[in-house]
Amino acid sequence: MSRLMTTLRSSSSFQRRTVGLALVGVALAALAFAQPFNNYQASILTWIGVEVVVLLGFNLLFGTTGQMAFSHIFFVALGAYVSAILMLKANQPLVVAGAIAVVAGAAISAVFGFLLLRLRAFYLAVASLILPLFIPALATVGGPLTGGLSGLTGVPIPFDSHSIYLGTVAVIAVVCYWGTSNLLSGAIGRAWASIREDEIAAQALGIDVYRQKISAYVLSSGMATLGGVLYGPIFGFISPTSFGLNTMLPIVMASVVGGMTWAIGAVVGSFVLVYLPELLDPFVDIAPLIYAVLLLAALRFMPDGIVGGVRHLLAWAKPVIRSRTGKIALLQEREAPVATIGPQPVALARARTSSSQASLTVKDVDLHYGGLHVLQNVSVDLCPGEVRGLIGPNGAGKTTLFNVISGFAMPDSGSIHLGHEDLIALPPSARAHRGIARTFQATHIFEEMTVLENVLVGMHVHLRPRLFPLAIQLPAVRRKESAARTRARQLLAWVGLGDLADQPAKGLPFGSLKRLEIARALAVEPDFLLLDEPAGGLHPTEVATLEHIIASISASGIGVLLVEHNVPFVMRVCGKILVLDHGRAIAEGTAAEIARSPAVIEAYLGQAHPVAV
Amino acid sequence: MTTFLQVLIGGAVFAAAYSLIGIGYNLAYSTFRVINFAQGQLYMLGAMVYVTALQARLPVVVAVLGGLLVAGVAGVAVERVAITPILSHGFKHGTIQASLLATVAAGIVIENAARLIWGTNQRHAEPLFGSVVIQAGSVAIGADQLTAIGGALLGMLATWLLLQRTSIGLQIRAIASNPLGASLQGVRNGLVISFSFFLSGVLGGLAGILLSALGSASVSVGLQLSILGLIAAMLGTLGNMRRLIPAAYVVGVLQTAFSTYFSTRFGDDLALVVVLCGLVVSGLWVRRARGGRTVSLAQQSAV
Numbered sequence: 078m079s080r081l082m083t084t085l086r087s088s089s090s091f092q093r094r095t096v097g098l099a100l101v102g103v104a105l106a107a108l109a110f111a112q113p114f115n116n117y118q119a120s121i122l123t124w125i126g127v128e129v130v131v132l133l134g135f136n137l138l139f140g141t142t143g144q145m146a147f148s149h150i151f152f153v154a155l156g157a158y159v160s161a162i163l164m165l166k167a168n169q170p171l172v173v174a175g176a177i178a179v180v181a182g183a184a185i186s187a188v189f190g191f192l193l194l195r196l197r198a199f200y201l202a203v204a205s206l207i208l209p210l211f212i213p214a215l216a217t218v219g220g221p222l223t224g225g226l227s228g229l230t231g232v233p234i235p236f237d238s239h240s241i242y243l244g245t246v247a248v249i250a251v252v253c254y255w256g257t258s259n260l261l262s263g264a265i266g267r268a269w270a271s272i273r274e275d276e277i278a279a280q281a282l283g284i285d286v287y288r289q290k291i292s293a294y295v296l297s298s299g300m301a302t303l304g305g306v307l308y309g310p311i312f313g314f315i316s317p318t319s320f321g322l323n324t325m326l327p328i329v330m331a332s333v334v335g336g337m338t339w340a341i342g343a344v345v346g347s348f349v350l351v352y353l354p355e356l357l358d359p360f361v362d363i364a365p366l367i368y369a370v371l372l373l374a375a376l377r378f379m380p381d382g383i384v385g386g387v388r389h390l391l392a393w394a395k396p397v398i399r400s401r402t403g404k405i406a407l408l409q410e411r412e413a414p415v416a417t418i419g420p421q422p423v424a425l426a427r428a429r430t431s432s433s434q435a436s437l438t439v440k441d442v443d444l445h446y447g448g449l450h451v452l453q454n455v456s457v458d459l460c461p462g463e464v465r466g467l468i469g470p471n472g473a474g475k476t477t478l479f480n481v482i483s484g485f486a487m488p489d490s491g492s493i494h495l496g497h498e499d500l501i502a503l504p505p506s507a508r509a510h511r512g513i514a515r516t517f518q519a520t521h522i523f524e525e526m527t528v529l530e531n532v533l534v535g536m537h538v539h540l541r542p543r544l545f546p547l548a549i550q551l552p553a554v555r556r557k558e559s560a561a562r563t564r565a566r567q568l569l570a571w572v573g574l575g576d577l578a579d580q581p582a583k584g585l586p587f588g589s590l591k592r593l594e595i596a597r598a599l600a601v602e603p604d605f606l607l608l609d610e611p612a613g614g615l616h617p618t619e620v621a622t623l624e625h626i627i628a629s630i631s632a633s634g635i636g637v638l639l640v641e642h643n644v645p646f647v648m649r650v651c652g653k654i655l656v657l658d659h660g661r662a663i664a665e666g667t668a669a670e671i672a673r674s675p676a677v678i679e680a681y682l683g684q685a686h687p688v689a690v
Numbered sequence: 691m692t693t694f695l696q697v698l699i700g701g702a703v704f705a706a707a708y709s710l711i712g713i714g715y716n717l718a719y720s721t722f723r724v725i726n727f728a729q730g731q732l733y734m735l736g737a738m739v740y741v742t743a744l745q746a747r748l749p750v751v752v753a754v755l756g757g758l759l760v761a762g763v764a765g766v767a768v769e770r771v772a773i774t775p776i777l778s779h780g781f782k783h784g785t786i787q788a789s790l791l792a793t794v795a796a797g798i799v800i801e802n803a804a805r806l807i808w809g810t811n812q813r814h815a816e817p818l819f820g821s822v823v824i825q826a827g828s829v830a831i832g833a834d835q836l837t838a839i840g841g842a843l844l845g846m847l848a849t850w851l852l853l854q855r856t857s858i859g860l861q862i863r864a865i866a867s868n869p870l871g872a873s874l875q876g877v878r879n880g881l882v883i884s885f886s887f888f889l890s891g892v893l894g895g896l897a898g899i900l901l902s903a904l905g906s907a908s909v910s911v912g913l914q915l916s917i918l919g920l921i922a923a924m925l926g927t928l929g930n931m932r933r934l935i936p937a938a939y940v941v942g943v944l945q946t947a948f949s950t951y952f953s954t955r956f957g958d959d960l961a962l963v964v965v966l967c968g969l970v971v972s973g974l975w976v977r978r979a980r981g982g983r984t985v986s987l988a989q990q991s992a993v
Binding site: 143145192193195196199200202203204206207210211213214322326329330333363365366368369370372373376377380 | 725771772775776786787788790791792794795796797798799801802803806913917920921924959960962963966967969970
């Protein structure tokens with residue numbers, strides 16, 4: 078027994094989860110087959126299993142990806158209707174009918190996702206009302222096929238046994254739970270959460286936001302469809318009134334009350350969802366009132382739901398001291414203290430072939446915002462390993478030039494080439510894949526994630542996660558993940574954040590956030606790194622550390638473009654400096670040349686005598 | 691042709707309600723970046739109080755004032771219970787989604803509380819002007835329809851004057867453009883925000899009174915008005931008061947047209963679906979116009 082415990086403790090969270098869930102699944106199936114429940118009890122428990130599937134799907138879209146779509150209930154209805162019709166009218170078994178329904182649901186959701194997910198968060202919430210509003214009309218149009226507004230009765234239950242069906246649904250729910258947890262704890266879960274936290278940073282790190290949203294939507298809707306398929310046989314009866322906006326509200330409520338960012342929250346939520354009406358039976362008239370009050374109370378007092386609340390409580394009762402001191406002390410012994418940088422990790426730049434010798438060429442870029450000429454014929458040629466400074470008064474167009482190079486702003490004319498490849502038509506995420514990474518002037522950190530997870534999002538480009546292999550945790554996926562984690566820790570140790578790796582990024586001091594952003598951008602293994610005011614607001618000793626970091630980055634062959642107001646700092650770290658003023662390049666050259674240029678003295682320094690370098 | 695003109699007029703009556711409710715959405719959105727989805731329930735409160743007061747043989751003026759006051763106070767209650775405390779309490783998804791969820795819930799609370807008071811039956815209001823009908827060629831306009839349209843226009847005019855010509859209006863606009871700056875200049879944000887929700891409530895209540903004078907009121911009308919008013923506001927771009935009225939008119943006319951020409955049963959739903967599809971398409975079109983990808987997003991906040 079103690080050996081088992083030791084093995085369990087030394088195993089990964091994935092192994093623990095797999096063993097634990099396998100045991101739960103077997104136990105549930107065995108319990109169901111032992112038939113201790115009457116039909117009614119079995120139906121209620123089966124219903125909970127179905128809601129687990131439905132809520133897992135809703136949570137991964139709403140909780141994790143941050144996209145609220147009320148179309149979820151439409152796909153539940155779709156699954157229930159398509160499978161019921163195939164079973165009743167075409168005499169297909171549940172397995173065949175269900176498979177067809179789920180494929181149909183996924184296909185339809187791909188089409189709607191393609192349209193709806195172009196809308197921003199809140200417009201999506203309202204536009205996605207279209208689908209549930211269609212349900213009564215569709216049911217009526219369907220005539221005898223869908224049974225009109227009175228619905229379909231006699232949906233058969235497999236083997237004619239509520240107990241066997243309960244066992245089957247329990248196993249399906251456990252498998253869905255296992256797969257979803259694997260996804261959420263892996264690279265795709267991080268990518269989705271990064272979209273919820275900050276779409277701009279996610280794009281800059283190479284995440285194709287639109288495509289990831291669609292895949293979350295399709296998976297979520299597919300699980301809703303599966304839930305609908307499994308729902309039909311429980312009571313043998315479905316009708317349009319079971320799937321309207323009035324049934325969507327309890328789902329949202331259960332998602333929030335359970336804890337929408339955790340898979341376990343879906344389990345808690347589905348117990349609330351199914352048992353609450355049972356408890357409320359005497360007050361059935363005011364059930365919606367109670368749902369609404371619960372939702373309000375959860376939003377007010379437990380925004381992370383029951384699961385979040387329990388976790389806060391545990392964290393409070395068992396403070397960091399006991400669980401982490403040992404580890405932190407060890408780390409501190411081995412690693413450099415905060416604010417001095419550690420030994421250089423294996424390699425900052427990725428080992429590449431000929432293309433890594435290519436330079437980044439920005440040519441004659443022109444950009445207007447309305448009547449404002451922000452950039453006028455600006456050209457920069459950035460070579461590998463070079464540190465180029467970009468200075469100029471506020472409003473000179475420095476950040477806009479960054480946005481043009483990283484793909485966040487489209488110039489009116491001009492070209493951007495990486496080697497021979499034209500980048501102009503590529504979105505930000507594709508440019509990150511080509512090896513261009515950036516930081517932001519006002520930091521864009523994923524605050525709800527840990528420091529380590531922030532850097533891991535930067536590894537997305539290399540992990541290239543795919544849904545199915547990640548959901549079943551293929552050995553190759555796990556190897557890549559563990560290598561990525563090692564490298565992320567090395568990068569963090571190198572920028573001096575090693576001992577904060579497992580802390581939440583929220584609440585980190587400003588200087589640490591700046592270094593975290595650099596570590597995260599380096600995780601992309603870029604050929605070119607754009608740093609937007611990395612020294613802004615830093616303490617002089619931190620600036621010295623930063624100088625060291627930038628020197629090492631360029632020494633490893635990465636070309637750095639540096640926007641900075643701290644002129645002495647720029648003059649120390651940069652080989653050549655480009656000066657912008659009112660969108661025009663007014664001078665380019667070494668620090669000494671720039672300091673002598675009359676145009677620079679006039680425009681930038683605003684005084685008539687040269688500056689001491 | 692006559693039917694068509696009749697549809698245009700009927701649409702204007704609905705548009706009156708949607709634009710009054712839409713102003714409430716726009717006020718909440720531009721001052722506070724939130725969606726107050728309980729707007730339709732405030733309409734319902736105004737209507738129910740007004741109709742009940744009339745049935746109790748109270749004077750019309752009392753009934754109107756009572757309806758406006760109850761709806762306004764309910765608006766403040768929604769803000770104080772469902773919006774301010776929740777926004778200051780860190781919901782992961784940002785203010786808009788949090789407020790949408792919270793006010794959906796608040797709306798359900800209001801509706802169910804109202805059901806406990808009034809029951810589910812429809813209540814009929816005595817038309818103010820009896821059955822006076824103004825005949826213009828083949829087209830007939832009821833005097834109460836005209837009152838509804840005129841009353842809504844007056845309400846909007848009053849709101850415009852309040853926002854543009856008074857100190858409190860200036861303070862609301864100051865908060866809309868920069869909340870921190872406003873509070874640093876001595877604006878008491880909390881009070882002003884509550885006042886703007888009171889105003890939204892009064893406008894919603896006014897819509898309820900005007901439309902219930904045309905026929906009946908029941909406690910279950912709120913949700914649909916919430917949705918349609920919101921869609922009108924979104925179609926005109928949230929926060930944009932000028933485009934609200936034409937957008938509300940489009941929604942109103944579509945709704946009347948669908949229930950006139952097609953089945954009355956799904957007329958409302960179908961109209962809604964058409965407008966929503968329009969919304970999706972216009973969303974797509976706007977993005978394409980700005981370069982077909984995430985550029986617009988980035989220009990807003992990356993810089």
